[in-house]
Amino acid sequence: MPRLRRFLRSRTEAAVSAISSADPVYIYDFVLESIATDIAMYPPERGGVLLGPIGKYCVSQFIFDHDAAATGATFTPSLAIGKQVRAAELATGREFKGLVHSHPGTLDRPSGQDIVSIQHALECNPHLATYFAPIITAESFQDSLDSHELALARGKLSFFLAQRTRDGTITIMSRDVHAVPLRDDLIALAKHYGAIQEPECFLSHLGSTEIAAGCVVLPDQTEIMVMVSELYPGTPPLVLITDTTGKTEQLQISWQLDIAAGTRLLTALSDAIPSGVGELARAYGPTRTRPFTLDATRAAVAGWASHWYRVPQHEPSIVEEVQSGLTARTPISTSETVQDSCVLVVGAGSVGSMVVEQLVRTGITSIVVVDPQVVEASNLSRSVYEARDIGQNKVDALARRMLGINPGVSIRPLVDRLEGIDPSTLLTLCGEADVVVAATDDPQTQLIANRFAYSAGTPAVYIGLFDGAEGGEVIFTLPNETACYLCAASNRAAVLSDNEAPRLDYSTGRLSSVRAVAADVHLVTCAGVKIALCLLDSGVGGNGFLDAPRANGQSYVFFALTPNFLFFPQVFQDTASQHAYQTVWARPVRASDCPVCGDDDKRQAPLAHPLESPSVDHILDALSKHADDHGQ
Numbered sequence: 001m002p003r004l005r006r007f008l009r010s011r012t013e014a015a016v017s018a019i020s021s022a023d024p025v026y027i028y029d030f031v032l033e034s035i036a037t038d039i040a041m042y043p044p045e046r047g048g049v050l051l052g053p054i055g056k057y058c059v060s061q062f063i064f065d066h067d068a069a070a071t072g073a074t075f076t077p078s079l080a081i082g083k084q085v086r087a088a089e090l091a092t093g094r095e096f097k098g099l100v101h102s103h104p105g106t107l108d109r110p111s112g113q114d115i116v117s118i119q120h121a122l123e124c125n126p127h128l129a130t131y132f133a134p135i136i137t138a139e140s141f142q143d144s145l146d147s148h149e150l151a152l153a154r155g156k157l158s159f160f161l162a163q164r165t166r167d168g169t170i171t172i173m174s175r176d177v178h179a180v181p182l183r184d185d186l187i188a189l190a191k192h193y194g195a196i197q198e199p200e201c202f203l204s205h206l207g208s209t210e211i212a213a214g215c216v217v218l219p220d221q222t223e224i225m226v227m228v229s230e231l232y233p234g235t236p237p238l239v240l241i242t243d244t245t246g247k248t249e250q251l252q253i254s255w256q257l258d259i260a261a262g263t264r265l266l267t268a269l270s271d272a273i274p275s276g277v278g279e280l281a282r283a284y285g286p287t288r289t290r291p292f293t294l295d296a297t298r299a300a301v302a303g304w305a306s307h308w309y310r311v312p313q314h315e316p317s318i319v320e321e322v323q324s325g326l327t328a329r330t331p332i333s334t335s336e337t338v339q340d341s342c343v344l345v346v347g348a349g350s351v352g353s354m355v356v357e358q359l360v361r362t363g364i365t366s367i368v369v370v371d372p373q374v375v376e377a378s379n380l381s382r383s384v385y386e387a388r389d390i391g392q393n394k395v396d397a398l399a400r401r402m403l404g405i406n407p408g409v410s411i412r413p414l415v416d417r418l419e420g421i422d423p424s425t426l427l428t429l430c431g432e433a434d435v436v437v438a439a440t441d442d443p444q445t446q447l448i449a450n451r452f453a454y455s456a457g458t459p460a461v462y463i464g465l466f467d468g469a470e471g472g473e474v475i476f477t478l479p480n481e482t483a484c485y486l487c488a489a490s491n492r493a494a495v496l497s498d499n500e501a502p503r504l505d506y507s508t509g510r511l512s513s514v515r516a517v518a519a520d521v522h523l524v525t526c527a528g529v530k531i532a533l534c535l536l537d538s539g540v541g542g543n544g545f546l547d548a549p550r551a552n553g554q555s556y557v558f559f560a561l562t563p564n565f566l567f568f569p570q571v572f573q574d575t576a577s578q579h580a581y582q583t584v585w586a587r588p589v590r591a592s593d594c595p596v597c598g599d600d601d602k603r604q605a606p607l608a609h610p611l612e613s614p615s616v617d618h619i620l621d622a623l624s625k626h627a628d629d630h631g632q
Contacts, residue, residue: 024176025132025159026230027059027150028212030183030201036152038064039102039136045075047101049085050132051094053210057175058230059097059132060203060212063088074113075101092203093210096125098132098161108137108149108158110172118162119170131162133172148174182228185265186214189226192266193218193275206238220244222280224251224273226265233261239269241308243282251308278310285309285407290318292407301396301411302403319408326406327363337537342366344433344458346418346449347440348394349373350382350518351463351525355437357384358529360402360409367402368412368429369395372420382518418445423452423607430456435532438462438485439525450477450485454596455606459535460485463528465521471566472524472559475588476531477597482555483590484597520561523581527557554585 031050039046048064063085067078077099085096098121103111110118110133122131138155150157159177162170186199193216201214206227213227223242229235236255242248253268271288273280283291284299284306291309293299299306316324327339343364345356348371356367375389375397389397395413402411418426418440430436430452438449438460446462453460454477462475462485475488534546549555560568560582572578590597595604 022175023057024147024178025057025059025161026178026180028180028182028201028230030212030214031059031062032150032152032157032179033183034062034064035100035136035157036154038062039100040138040152040154040157042102044072044102044104044136044138045070047075047077047099049077049081050097050100050134051085051088051092052097054093054095056230057130060210060230061088061092061094062100072104096128098130098134100132100134100136100157102136102138106137106139108135108156110135110160115172118172122162122164122170129164132159133161134159134177146174147176150177150179180212180228180230180232181262182212182214182226182232185233185262186216186226188262188266189224189269190216192270193273195219211238218280220280224269233264236268237265239272241273243280249282273308274310276310278312281309281311282306283309283311285318286404292318292403298403298407301399301413302407303400304403319406322406323363323365323408326361338533339363339365341434341536342368342432343532343536344368344370344429344436344453346370346436346438346445348398349379349439349441350521351439351465351528352437353383353385353394353398354522354525355439355463355529355532356398356402356411357405358526359532360405362529362533365406365408366410368414368433369398370414370416370418370421371395372415372417382521418448426452427456427606430458433458435535436460437528437532439464439528443489446489447486451596452606453477454479454484455603461528461532461535462488463525465524469517469520470560470562472520472561474524474528474531474557474559476535476555478535478550478555479597481550482553482597483588484594486596487590487594488556488588490591523561524559527559527583531557549585552585553587556586556588558584558586560584 035048038048046064047068047070048062050059051061051063052058053060063081065077065081067080069076069078089095114133118131118133122128125131135158136152136155137158145151145156148159150159157177159175160172161175162172165171183199183201186201189195190197190199195216195218197217199214199216201212204211204213204227211227211229213225216224216226218224221244225240225242227238227240234257236253239251239253240248241251251269251272253272255268256264259267274288281291281294283294284296284302284304285292286302286304288307288309291307291311292302292304296306323339341364343359343366345352345359345367348356348369352369352371356369359367371394373394375385375392375394377387377390379385379394380387380390384401385394385397386401389401393413393415395415399411399413402409414421421429426448433453436449436453436458438446439462440446441464449460450462457479459479460477462477463473465472475485476482477484477488531546558566560566560580563580565580565582568582568584571584572582592599593602595602597603
């Protein structure tokens with residue numbers, strides 16, 4: 001017997017080479033758990049078969065051989081295990097990889113008899129290029145593990161494989177082995193989220209590729225499925241989440257290779273799926289910290305990504321909190337009438353964009369914005385737009401920005417010229433609005449807004465700047481109470497000289513671009529916004545801000561943005577301590593034959609006279625004739 005032992009030992013040392021520098025073998029940790037449970041926790045020798053994806057150095061399945069012929073020093077597989085292996089190969093598409101069995105004591109290398117058996121197995125299976133032959137030793141180990149060893153719940157696994165060489169001989173060598181930590185990571189995940197059930201690991205398919213998977217069921221029955229390849233956690237997993245309604249979707253995660261491998265999955269999912277109390281819900285917002293809306297359409301306008309959130313019960317939503325905050329320190333908007341009003345804003349340039357933002361910050365929750373243009377770099381100096389908005393439609397960029405201020409605001413962007421809207425639709429828009437604000441540099445558009453707003457019985461505000469931005473104007477109209485914009489604009493001709501009035505660009509029909517700093521533009525704009533808010537609710541009305549002007553018919557406000565502008569020196573010549581800024585409130589005369597605000601028999605219903613696109617000369621002639629006919 002001693003001579004036989006020396007012979008077998010010499011065969012072992014000659015046949016088993018040093019650790020190979022070739023690709024390592026990967027084995028899923030749930031497979032290691034099964035091996036530890038069925039083999040390492042019992043006295044040797046015990047064993048079973050290993051299976052895995054075809055052509056890969058990967059072990060994804062272990063089948064324990066219950067019927068093996070085994071003693072304390074020998075292990076012989078049963079015939080029954082061979083039938084199980086063939087059935088598994090046919091059913092799963094995996095292939096037989098080899099045998100794992102335990103050794104007594106500290107014998108953590110293939111024995112001489114093992115070598116004979118391994119060589120015989122490869123000879124009987126010519127389709128196999130390699131044969132896995134790991135050894136389990138249950139004795140505790142004091143030193144650190146080598147690269148071909150893995151720790152088990154008790155003892156260790158030492159990995160060896162046999163490989164055919166070109167000359168037909170068989171070489172047995174140790175091989176680096178890596179545990180794929182799916183089960184361990186899922187246990188950490190389940191603990192983090194307070195899952196009651198232990199995670200379940202299994203094998204699945206992604207297309208034609210086999211993949212390991214595991215499932216964690218959260219306390220609210222939301223299911224998280226993690227699917228990994230043998231290269232995990234070096235490569236990110238595929239994560240699917242199924243909510244309580246049964247809807248399944250892929251979870252987008254950030255996979256950070258610069259943090260410890262054992263915490264990557266927990267870190268990624270903690271960022272994507274918050275823990276804590278409250279119902280887990282799919283929603284949208286600019287950050288993962290709090291949901292802003294459940295509405296995908298609204299989120300698309302705002303540019304918000306979808307995230308998973310914990311929605312606490314009995315806690316105000318961000319919309320309720322923001323709306324309450326917007327009105328908390330704005331006395332003019334304390335009335336529910338103002339908050340629930342709808343405003344139609346025509347024009348989204350330097351004036352219009354500021355109007356919309358001020359209305360939203362005041363608590364207005366419903367705004368329709370009409371403008372056909374896109375944001376240009378030159379708009380950034382005097383408007384609310386940002387560099388990222390360049391090239392976007394103004395109304396779309398404005399809607400995105402406003403949702404960032406109040407997630408509950410309803411912004412309806414219309415990319416169109418006012419005259420491009422169907423007349424009946426335009427009349428409806430004006431009729432549904434509580435106030436119309438016209439802030440364009442196009443006289444034609446202003447006159448159309450005037451015609452339809454006045455006919456619909458809707459108050460309107462018209463905001464503009466004079467050439468050179470030395471002055472500006474705000475005109476408000478109250479149907480059947482004040483003169484309309486056409487009459488007011490005609491009255492303007494009697495006050496302003498040709499050098500002071502807004503000038504037209506004859507190539508476009510629009511007002512020439514006014515060079516002005518944002519402060520001047522916004523001063524006139526903010527005055528127009530305050531007037532619009534007062535028109536929305538005369539009961540709140542800025543403590544009666546418009547009471548006196550309305551009583552006197554003063555619906556036209558001139559602004560002097562520079563000293564000694566127009567007639568202002570004459571008006572204030574005997575008043576001490578005067579300097580720009582100054583205002584004069586004027587009373588436009590309503591012409592009896594005005595087709596908009598004149599006598600009933602002179603008015604022209606908008607739908608009875610379809611919209612036209614008059615020439616520049618036609619606009620000038622209309623304003624001039626209107627002024628001349630009434631001696632203004």
